[in-house]
Amino acid sequence: xxxxxxSPRYKIIEKKQPVAFWCNPISGHNxxxxxxxxxxxxxxxxxxxxxxxxxxxxxxxxxxFSAERLKGVDSTLKIQPAELGDxxxxxxxxxxxxxxxxxxxxxxxxxxxxTVT
Amino acid sequence: xxxxxxxxxxxxxxxxxxxxxxxxxxxxxxxxxxxxxxxPGEGLQLLLKATKADDKGxxxxxxATYRKETTSFHLEKxxxxxxxxxxxxxxxxxxxxxxxxxxxxxxxxxxxxKP
Numbered sequence: 360x361x362x363x364x365x366s367p368r369y370k371i372i373e374k375k376q377p378v379a380f381w382c383n384p385i386s387g388h389n390x391x392x393x394x395x396x397x398x399x400x401x402x403x404x405x406x407x408x409x410x411x412x413x414x415x416x417x418x419x420x421x422x423x424f425s426a427e428r429l430k431g432v433d434s435t436l437k438i439q440p441a442e443l444g445d446x447x448x449x450x451x452x453x454x455x456x457x458x459x460x461x462x463x464x465x466x467x468x469x470x471x472x473x474t475v476t
Numbered sequence: 477x478x479x480x481x482x483x484x485x486x487x488x489x490x491x492x493x494x495x496x497x498x499x500x501x502x503x504x505x506x507x508x509x510x511x512x513x514x515x516p517g518e519g520l521q522l523l524l525k526a527t528k529a530d531d532k533g534x535x536x537x538x539x540a541t542y543r544k545e546t547t548s549f550h551l552e553k554x555x556x557x558x559x560x561x562x563x564x565x566x567x568x569x570x571x572x573x574x575x576x577x578x579x580x581x582x583x584x585x586x587x588x589x590k591p
Contacts, residue, residue: 363519401480401565401581402520415578450519465579467512467519 361385363468365451371474377439380471384432384453391428392465393436394450402450408434438473446475478503482566482582489556489589497551497585499540499566507568509533509542509549510579514563523551523564556589563587 364383372378384391389410394402405424407415410431419426423442428434438445452465483498501509511523511533524533529544538553549566566582 400583401567402579403581404578407578452520464522464525467521469517469519 363451363453363466365449365468365471367471368469369472369474371476372441374443374475375440377437378441378473379435379437380449380451380473382434382436382451382453382468384434384451385466388453388455388466389431390454390465391434392452392454393426393434394452396448396450396470398447405436441473441475443475446473448472478507478568478570478580480566480568480580480582482564482585484583484585485563486586486588489587491558491589491591492555493589495551495553495556495560495587497564497566497587499549499551499582501547501549501566501568503547503568503570505570506544507570509540510567510569511538511540511549511551512565512567512581514565514584516562520565556587558589558591561587561589 366381370378391408393405395405396402404418406413406419406426408428411428424438426436448470450470451468454465479502481500508527510525512520513523514520523538524535526533526542529542532541540549540551542549563584563586565584567579569579
């Protein structure tokens with residue numbers, strides 16, 4: 360079974376340019392997460408989707424970040440315009456939907472390493 | 477808010493040495509606790525978990541016990557191998573409000589095992 364797929368794996372852009380990251384979750388996983396991992400830090404949640412609905416975007420910097428998951432499967436995270444401080448690894452994760460026992464295990468993709476120069 | 481604190485790295489050990497990576501947490505209520513591992517060039521993988529006090533999670537020779545009295549979840553392995561070289565993250569999953577089920581991670585501890 361394929362895991363969580365992310366592309367691109369690496370991206371280098373100049374500040375003020377736009378950038379987009381793509382994620383394809385594990386088949387059948389209703390919940391999708393985007394995290395940002397700064398160098399030397401643990402991942403921090405940006406947004407969580409249940410199917411196509413963003414149910415927690417409280418940590419997403421909405422002035423420059425946007426995300427979508429139009430058909431409840433693939434998702435795109437966009438930054439426009441990028442700033443130097445956006446350099447980080449952007450991780451996508453997915454899990455089965457909420458059940459009686461709470462949220463099950465999250466499976467992570469390899470991430471996209473963004474460098475803003 | 478909820479938080480996780482784990483020991484600073486990097487940690488460098490010789491093969492077959494004993495490993496301890498300390499992790500303590502602050503949380504309201506009764507979170508679930510996790511250890512994730514990130515091998516070079518790969519995504520995070522769940523290593524082990526514990527969902528209530530005194531539970532012991534174990535996998536691949538690694539163990540951690542959920543200690544409510546000390547709010548700790550230390551990772552241990554009796555004999556490390558070179559293949560264990562990776563970054564280890566302690567995490568909790570809170571259980572209240574709109575963020576129910578969101579993972580909160582520590583900063584990670586890099587382990588290097590020398591032959």
